[in-house]
Structures are given as structure tokens and as C-alpha cells.
Amino acid sequence: MLTVPYVTSYLSEHFGDDAFRTLEGYRARGGYQAAKKALTEMSPEDVVELVKTAGLQGRGGAGFSTGLKWSFMPKETDKPKYLACNADESEPGSFKDRILLERGPHQMLEGILIAAWATGAEKTFVYVRGEYAYPARCLQQAIDEAEAAGILGANVMGTGFRHDVVLMRGAGAYICGEETGLLESLEGKKGQPRKKPPFPAQYGAFGMPTTVNNVETFCHVPHILTRGADWFRGFGTEKSPGTTIFGVSGHVVRPGLYELPLGTRLDEIVFEHAGGVPDGRKVKGVIPGGMSMPVLPASMLDVPMANESLRERKTMLGTGGIMVMDETTCMVRAACVITYFFRDESCGQCTQCREGTGWMNRIVERIERGAGTHEDLEVLLDVCGKMEGQTICAFADAAAWPVQGLLRHFREDFEEHVRRQKCPFPDSFEL
Amino acid sequence: MPNVSIDGVEYEVAEGRTILQAIDDLGLLMNGVDIPHYCWHPKLSIDGSCRLCQVEVEGFPKLQIACNTPVKDGMVVRTQTESVQRAREGVMELLLVNHPLDCPICDQAGECKLQDYAFEYGLSHARTEEPRRALKKRYDIGPTILLDQERCILCRRCVRFCREVPETSELAVFARGDRSTIDVHPGVELDNDYSMNVADICPVGALTTKDFRFKVRVWFLDDVPGVCTGCSNGCNIHLGVASNKVYRYVPRRNDEVNETWICDEGRLSYKAIGAPDRLDASELRHADGRVETVRRDQAITLAAAKLRSLIATQGAGALAGIASAHATNEDLFTFRRLLDALGIESRACPVPTGRSDALLIKAEKAANAAGARALGFGDPAPVLDRLRGGGLEGAIVLGHDLLGPLGPDVSRLGSLDTVILIDTHHSELERVADVVFPARHAAEKLGTLTNHAGRVQRVQPALEPPFEAYAEGEILTRLGEALALPGFEADWDPRAVSKRMAQEVRAFAGCDVDSVGDSGKPMPGGSA
Numbered sequence: 001m002l003t004v005p006y007v008t009s010y011l012s013e014h015f016g017d018d019a020f021r022t023l024e025g026y027r028a029r030g031g032y033q034a035a036k037k038a039l040t041e042m043s044p045e046d047v048v049e050l051v052k053t054a055g056l057q058g059r060g061g062a063g064f065s066t067g068l069k070w071s072f073m074p075k076e077t078d079k080p081k082y083l084a085c086n087a088d089e090s091e092p093g094s095f096k097d098r099i100l101l102e103r104g105p106h107q108m109l110e111g112i113l114i115a116a117w118a119t120g121a122e123k124t125f126v127y128v129r130g131e132y133a134y135p136a137r138c139l140q141q142a143i144d145e146a147e148a149a150g151i152l153g154a155n156v157m158g159t160g161f162r163h164d165v166v167l168m169r170g171a172g173a174y175i176c177g178e179e180t181g182l183l184e185s186l187e188g189k190k191g192q193p194r195k196k197p198p199f200p201a202q203y204g205a206f207g208m209p210t211t212v213n214n215v216e217t218f219c220h221v222p223h224i225l226t227r228g229a230d231w232f233r234g235f236g237t238e239k240s241p242g243t244t245i246f247g248v249s250g251h252v253v254r255p256g257l258y259e260l261p262l263g264t265r266l267d268e269i270v271f272e273h274a275g276g277v278p279d280g281r282k283v284k285g286v287i288p289g290g291m292s293m294p295v296l297p298a299s300m301l302d303v304p305m306a307n308e309s310l311r312e313r314k315t316m317l318g319t320g321g322i323m324v325m326d327e328t329t330c331m332v333r334a335a336c337v338i339t340y341f342f343r344d345e346s347c348g349q350c351t352q353c354r355e356g357t358g359w360m361n362r363i364v365e366r367i368e369r370g371a372g373t374h375e376d377l378e379v380l381l382d383v384c385g386k387m388e389g390q391t392i393c394a395f396a397d398a399a400a401w402p403v404q405g406l407l408r409h410f411r412e413d414f415e416e417h418v419r420r421q422k423c424p425f426p427d428s429f430e431l
Numbered sequence: 432m433p434n435v436s437i438d439g440v441e442y443e444v445a446e447g448r449t450i451l452q453a454i455d456d457l458g459l460l461m462n463g464v465d466i467p468h469y470c471w472h473p474k475l476s477i478d479g480s481c482r483l484c485q486v487e488v489e490g491f492p493k494l495q496i497a498c499n500t501p502v503k504d505g506m507v508v509r510t511q512t513e514s515v516q517r518a519r520e521g522v523m524e525l526l527l528v529n530h531p532l533d534c535p536i537c538d539q540a541g542e543c544k545l546q547d548y549a550f551e552y553g554l555s556h557a558r559t560e561e562p563r564r565a566l567k568k569r570y571d572i573g574p575t576i577l578l579d580q581e582r583c584i585l586c587r588r589c590v591r592f593c594r595e596v597p598e599t600s601e602l603a604v605f606a607r608g609d610r611s612t613i614d615v616h617p618g619v620e621l622d623n624d625y626s627m628n629v630a631d632i633c634p635v636g637a638l639t640t641k642d643f644r645f646k647v648r649v650w651f652l653d654d655v656p657g658v659c660t661g662c663s664n665g666c667n668i669h670l671g672v673a674s675n676k677v678y679r680y681v682p683r684r685n686d687e688v689n690e691t692w693i694c695d696e697g698r699l700s701y702k703a704i705g706a707p708d709r710l711d712a713s714e715l716r717h718a719d720g721r722v723e724t725v726r727r728d729q730a731i732t733l734a735a736a737k738l739r740s741l742i743a744t745q746g747a748g749a750l751a752g753i754a755s756a757h758a759t760n761e762d763l764f765t766f767r768r769l770l771d772a773l774g775i776e777s778r779a780c781p782v783p784t785g786r787s788d789a790l791l792i793k794a795e796k797a798a799n800a801a802g803a804r805a806l807g808f809g810d811p812a813p814v815l816d817r818l819r820g821g822g823l824e825g826a827i828v829l830g831h832d833l834l835g836p837l838g839p840d841v842s843r844l845g846s847l848d849t850v851i852l853i854d855t856h857h858s859e860l861e862r863v864a865d866v867v868f869p870a871r872h873a874a875e876k877l878g879t880l881t882n883h884a885g886r887v888q889r890v891q892p893a894l895e896p897p898f899e900a901y902a903e904g905e906i907l908t909r910l911g912e913a914l915a916l917p918g919f920e921a922d923w924d925p926r927a928v929s930k931r932m933a934q935e936v937r938a939f940a941g942c943d944v945d946s947v948g949d950s951g952k953p954m955p956g957g958s959a
Binding site for chain 2: 173190195197343344345346347348349350351352354355356357358359362366379383385386389390391392
């Protein structure tokens with residue numbers, strides 16, 4: 001069982017140390033000093049400003065400026081304000097939040113406290129993926145410890161600030177990782193994204209102003225408070241500072257987690273850190289940021305893993321879940337897996353997503369069966385175009401992008417299926 | 432008030448509205464500004480899921496859904512650009528990916544928004560090869576509605592309707608993605624007082640009423656504007672008429688009265704029009720109890736003779752005029768004039784009552800109770816007391832609502848010297864009446880009805896009764912003529928009567944049948 005990242009930096013520095021999971025151990029390593037500093041020495045505006053200056057970007061996939069997001073919370077309001085921590089981690093290929101919950105729950109709670117102070121939130125709902133039974137237990141233990149020690153609750157560390165953390169378990173839908181789908185599910189409703197406006201900062205959990213941040217995003221915050229924006233900017237690129245925890249899976253020698261600065265080259269991660277493809281086979285393609293991000297071919301792996309550079313190659317960092325596919329892989333089968341997943345997980349609200357995901361899946365499965373036509377490839381791209389950018393949430397984009405990516409870089413695989421009316425990759429993984 | 436430019440035309444719109452709402456407020460939606468839409472409905476919460484109403488809004492890189500995008504001063508909206516057309520084409524193609532395309536055997540054909548928009552905005556061919564979804568068809572989900580899940584486009588209007596209007600929440604979307612289906616919750620039926628509205632708001636043939644299904648193709652129907660006569664709310668309707676027969680009532684939008692809804696009971700009240708118990712001929716009851724069917728004029732002559740002799744012997748004080756709250760204001764105004772001319776002062780209008788709710792259903796189960804009161808036909812108790820206690824020898828009775836408050840005392844009525852009855856349907860009252868005249872239903876005549884809030888609304892002939900029947904006002908006019916009363920010589924002209932009423936009766940000032948238009952007008956003094 002994988003418990004500690006292969007490469008560590010500030011986030012996962014103590015993850016090999018079991019004591020770090022306890023309040024005592026966390027405090028012994030300087031834990032909760034950052035929160036204390038924020039609550040006693042800094043105004044909420046100072047904290048927001050510091051996080052903005054540090055340039056922290058959300059680590060849940062969209063890469064939006066965290067400080068800016070916090071600043072959207074209304075200042076003058078009679079309503080209680082909430083935070084929601086997105087621990088749904090539903091993107092296939094992502095498994096970083098899990099270790100952050102298991103190995104450093106107090107680190108995240110401290111980040112939450114600082115964010116709560118910055119936004120004036122009185123409560124945080126942590127929405128944990130249903131399958132994450134053990135991480136949820138680890139987190140609940142930490143919440144209980146923190147409450148007992150007066151770090152959470154009516155009088156946080158004696159400052160008079162109130163903050164409660166409530167853990168909620170999901171029931172297993174990909175879309176509950178979308179922030180408004182998460183809020184709906186949190187409220188006990190069917191997990192379906194909400195139309196915007198209103199945005200969560202105006203109308204969030206239970207109708208109250210809410211900011212939703214990813215687990216890892218919160219985890220960076222105490223470090224920024226303790227060591228400053230300049231220190232944080234010492235990691236990563238100018239536009240994408242800090243480290244992130246990359247999850248590498250698929251055809252590599254050492255699948256696992258790697259905490260590395262943003263901007264680390266993809267080929268470095270795949271070949272040096274993860275040890276490359278086993279048995280001397282070659283890489284065929286790499287999905288850089290979770291399944292919804294377009295694939296990159298072997299020729300494009302010299303790309304720094306940061307949004308600004310990945311965008312130039314028509315893909316994105318996403319959640320940093322890197323999936324490596326070797327030369328035996330049939331990309332049409334990959335498309336079958338991807339489209340099946342999105343067909344299964346579409347919430348079904350928006351026409352384009354509900355019908356488009358199913359249609360794409362039927363087409364690629366037909367191509368894989370050997371019954372495809374060249375026209376099908378045009379229809380596929382056309383359906384992608386009809387889905388992209390036209391729906392309530394980004395799910396339809398997430399479903400269309402990987403298909404577009406596969407067709408952009410591996411069109412030959414599809415055409416070979418059509419020409420030979422069968423799958424030309426006998427050694428590929430089986431469906 | 433923000434100014435918004437839509438397709439190059441500047442409009443002043445209300446604050447806090449979305450683009451689609453603002454266009455609807457202006458009365459321009461699909462009536463000058465064409466933004467096709469499925470999930471949006473003016474009286475339901477915004478869903479934003481069908482994505483058909485996407486438009487270009489200057490300053491936004493992507494198309495925006497008109498239903499949920501708030502208007503802002505200076506906003507520039509374009510609804511007919513190439514990218515908008517492409518998006519509509521895309522939505523239409525995707526909506527049809529799983530639709531069975533069974534229009535020839537679908538009862539919605541002809542009033543189906545999927546048909547209309549596919550024709551207007553869609554592609555003319557299908558690019559799908561795989562079989563379409565196989566789901567439940569002709570699925571009985573309650574006493575009034577059948578569901579065809581295959582035809583459903585998941586706009587969820589019905590789900591929101593049940594949640595937001597009757598607040599009964601019987602329906603929901605089950606499963607997700609392209610397995611999503613509309614269904615009733617387990618163990619629940621779609622059964623509420625407003626259930627059939629889901630068929631009206633369903634843009635496709637997924638929800639149809641058991642009552643109307645396969646009775647007639649909608650393109651044979653004429654939609655005649657009218658008013659439901661089931662209760663005093665006066666919900667605005669279209670009467671669907673073909674071959675001189677009413678096949679259905681569907682609600683007609685009137686934001687002041689019924690928004691876009693109607694209760695099931697009211698909707699089905701059209702059946703009273705063609706009911707087998709309609710009074711279809713004038714009748715005389717002889718002393719031996721024998722009933723003779725006669726021509727109207729013969730009945731008029733006899734009724735006039737009886738009235739004349741009774742008044743001559745007992746005086747007008749021995750008579751009473753009982754109005755019907757189902758008759759039009761024009762009928763009742765004529766009745767009032769007749770009673771005035773004859774000197775009959777004892778007047779009343781019994782109003783049947785029943786269940787009511789906070790939405791549309793009113794306790795008074797007649798369409799014109801307020802109009803009757805405004806014309807001086809009030810509480811029937813004093814007249815009933817006189818009937819029970821003696822001192823009454825004759826009555827002119829419209830309708831049979833007297834039966835309720837009279838109860839077993841109906842026999843008292845039989846002992847009167849003269850009872851003249853003008854009614855639409857057979858009833859026990861016929862057995863005690865000397866002369867009976869068949870009356871027209873509100874769907875068969877021109878006139879006005881005053882609803883509970885004092886709103887005067889127009890009804891007009893949607894069909895001709897297939898037998899001899901007349902408006903109450905016409906029979907009363909002929910009776911007045913036979914009695915040689917002044918001012919009853921002219922032919923029955925409800926339009927002229929209406930104008931005269933609006934001049935003579937202050938409560939109806941400005942509310943004649945032409946002035947009230949199709950959506951009605953409040954009485955100047957408010958509710959009576």
C-alpha cells in the first residue's frame with residue numbers, strides 16, 4: 001500500500017512520520033502557529049492579500065487564483081458564511097487528496113482555519129468522496145482532537161473567533177466534485193451542478209455565501225502564512241508558483257505520488273521520477289492532468305507542468321493526475337473507456353452533455369468493434385464541438401476535450417480501425 | 432430601468448429580470464423576438480438545462496442562456512447570429528438522438544415544440560445509427576395522465592410544476608446521464624387538483640391527458656378564447672372546438688387571473704356542454720303532470736299568460752326572481768330590467784359552494800356570482816323563508832342552484848301557482864316548473880362574467896347548440912315582449928345589452944363585452 005510520496009517537499013515533508021497525523025505531533029512540528037498568527041496578528045484583508053501575492057492557484061483542476069476567490073465573499077452580509085472543502089477527488093487518475101487527508105489532516109484543518117478567518121466563514125463542510133472511508137476516519141479523528149483542544153469550535157485558540165468543521169461523506173458521483181454539484185449533494189439533494197448566476201459566493205451551501213476550495217489548496221495556506229509569499233514563489237513558475245502533488249499511474253515503473261514544483265517537465269516526472277515505462281517499451285501518450293484533460297503524444301512530453309505551458313499544447317494541468325500509456329495501447333479503446341465513464345457520470349441536466357456523451361460512446365465503441373466509418377470521425381469531432389462550452393458546468397467540456405485530444409494526436413489509430421474494420425492492437429489492454 | 436438592445440432594437444426593461452423574462456414581459460417572446468426554449472416557463476423557476484435559448488451577449492466570449500442571464504443597462508443581445516443558429520442546430524440534433532420520432536402515432540403532433548423547433552432550427556436528417564432508448568410507454572402514472580418516457584426531452588417542467596405550483600412533488604428525474612427518466616416516486620401517483628397542467632407544459636408528447644388523448648388531431652381544433660365556468664375564479668381558457676363540439680379546455684395565460692394554469696375539475700367541466708342531460712326543448716307541464724314539448728314561442732305565450740294572470744290576481748309582490756350565478760351579466764341585467772318592469776322586488780341568487788384552495792379553486796362554484804350580486808341578486812335566504820313560510824305564489828327561476836339550499840322543501844315550489852324555469856340541464860326543478868326553457872351554456876353565447884375579484888371577462892360562442900336553446904336574456908326579452916313591457920321589443924343583441932348595462936349600472940361602467948377584450952377588466956368599484 002502506498003502511503004508516502006516518493007518525492008516530498010513542504011506539503012508532504014512529514015508524511016513519513018506517523019506522529020504528524022496527531023495534533024500533538026503536528027504541533028511539535030510548528031503546527032497551528034500560522035493560524036494563530038493569522039487570527040491574532042493579521043486582518044482578514046491582510047490574509048487575502050498575502051495569498052493573492054503568493055499567487056496560489058486552486059489545486060482542484062481549474063487553477064483559479066485562491067486569494068481572488070476568497071475576495072468574492074461578501075463583506076457586508078447578515079447571512080452566515082461557509083467554506084466547503086472539496087475532498088471528492090473524483091477525477092480518474094487523481095489520488096493526491098487522499099494522502100493529504102490520511103497523512104496531514106491537521107495541515108488541511110489549519111489551512112481551513114486561515115481561510116475561514118480571511119473570508120469570515122463560521123463553518124466548513126468537508127465533502128469527502130464516499131469511497132474514502134479511511135481518509136474520512138483520519139480527518140474525523142483530527143477534527144475531534146482539534147475541537148477537544150479548542151482549536152476548532154466556539155472560541156478558536158482563545159481568540160473569540162468561531163469555526164466548526166463538519167465532515168460529510170459523498171455517495172459516489174463524479175459530478176459531486178464540481179463545486180455546485182458538491183453543494184447540492186451536501187444539502188442532501190441529487191448531485192447536479194447549479195446554473196450560475198448565482199455564484200456560490202452569493203448563494204452557496206444552504207443558500208449562504210460559500211467558498212469551495214480543494215483539499216490541497218487549503219494545505220498550501222499555512223506554509224504561505226508561515227514563510228511568506230516570496231518563499232512560496234521560490235517554487236514553481238512565475239505564473240504558477242508552489243509545488244503540487246502529481247499522481248502518476250499507468251504504464252510506469254513506479255506509479256505513485258510526487259510532490260514537485262509546478263513547471264517540472266512532464267518527461268522528467270514520467271522518466272526520471274516514475275522510472276519510465278517497464279520492460280523497455282515506449283511511451284505512446286500521456287494524459288497530464290486527470291482523465292478529462294487532452295492527451296499528449298510522446299513527442300510532446302518536454303512540456304513544463306504548469307497551465308501556461310500546457311495550454312500551448314492544448315491541454316491543462318487539471319488535478320495533476322498523470323496517466324501514462326505505452327506503445328501497446330489502443331487509443332480507440334482508451335476513448336471507449338473515457339467516453340463510457342463520462343456517459344455514465346453525466347448528471348443528465350443539459351441536453352448536449354446528456355445526449356452527447358452517450359452518442360460519442362456509441363460511436364467509439366462501434367469503431368472499436370470494427371464497424372466504424374471515416375464519417376464517424378467527423379461526427380465525433382462535430383459532437384465535441386456541440387458539447388464544448390455550452391452547458392451549466394464544465395463536465396461537457398471535460399467529456400469532449402479528451403476525445404478531441406485523442407483525435408488530434410492519434411487519428412491514425414482511429415482510421416486504422418476503420419480501414420481494417422477491426423482493432424489493430426491485439427496487445428492492448430482489454431475492455 | 433435598464434435599456435437593452437435586442438437585435439438592434441432598444442428596449443426599456445424591468446430591473447432584476449433575465450433576458451428571456453424581459454422579452455416575455457414585453458410580450459415579444461416568439462412574437463417578434465424568437466428565442467426557442469424548452470425548460471424555461473414564465474411561471475416556473477429557471478432551470479437552465481435545455482440550453483436551447485443561447486444567445487450572443489456582447490462582452491461574453493461564450494453564448495449565454497437567455498433564461499438565466501440577468502439584464503444590465505447597455506446590454507447588447509443578438510438572437511439570430513450564425514453562432515446562435517449553430518448552437519440551436521446542435522441542441523436540436525442532440526435532443527433527437529434518442530427521440531423515437533414517432534410523430535405519426537403521437538397525439539402531441541401539431542402542437543409539439545420538438546416538431547416545431549426541429550422544423551425551424553434543426554437538421555433535416557439523422558446521423559445516428561444505433562438504436563434509441565427503449566423506455567416505458569403508455570405508462571399510467573395517475574388518474575389523469577399517461578407518460579411516454581421515450582418521447583421525453585427531460586426539460587423537467589413537469590417536475591418543477593409539481594414541486595412549485597400544487598407543491599405535491601410527485602414527479603422527479605431518476606437515474607442520470609442518458610439513462611435519466613421522468614417518473615413518479617415509488618408508491619406515489621401523480622394525483623393532485625392541478626395534475627393535468629403537466630400535459631400543457633410538456634413541450635413534447637411525453638405527458639398526455641387520458642381525457643383528450645386520441646380524441647381529435649389538434650390541427651382540426653379551433654381555439655376559442657373563453658372562461659372556465661367551474662368556479663368564481665374565472666380561469667381564462669381556450670376551448671378546443673371541432674365539428675361544433677368542445678373537445679377540451681386548455682388554460683389561456685392571464686397573469687391577473689390564473690397565470691397559465693387551470694384546475695383539473697375546471698378543465699373537465701367542458702363535459703357539461705355536450706352532456707346527455709342538457710335541456711334541449713321547451714316544455715310545458717300540464718295540470719295532470721303530463722309534460723309536453725313545445726316550440727319556444729308557444730311556451731313564451733303560455734308563460735306570459737300565467738304571469739299576467741298571477742300578477743293581476745295576487746300582485747307582483749307574490750312573485751320572486753331567482754337568478755343563476757351561471758348566467759352572464761347581460762342575461763342578469765335583462766332579468767333585472769324585466770323584474771323592474773313587472774314590479775317584482777323579491778330577488779335572489781343562490782350560489783353553490785364547495786371546496787377551495789389558496790391557488791385557483793374558489794368556494795363559489797359558479798362563474799358569475801359576483802356579477803349577480805352587483806346586479807342586485809343577493810342572499811337567497813329571505814326568498815327561501817318566504818317560500819317555506821308562504822306568501823309566495825310564483826317565481827321565475829334561472830338555473831337549478833336553488834335545489835341545494837331548498838333541500839326537501841323543493842315540493843313547496845311545486846305548490847306555487849306559477850314557476851317558470853330557464854336552465855341548461857335537466858334537474859329535479861323541472862318537475863315543479865310549469866314552463867321550462869332550455870338555456871345556452873356560457874360556451875354558446877356572447878356575454879360577460881364577473882369573477883370573484885370583480886374582473887369582468889368575456890365569453891363568446893364557441894359552438895352552436897345542436898338543439899333549440901337561447902341565452903337566458905333572450906328568453907326573458909321575449910317574455911317581456913309577450914307581456915307588452917316597454918323596451919323589450921328589439922331582437923336579442925347581447926352586445927347592445929352589454930353597452931346599455933355599462934352605461935346604466937355604475938358597477939359595470941366601461942366593462943361592456945367589447946371593452947373588456949380577451950383578458951378582462953376589473954369593475955370600477957372592485958369586487959361586489
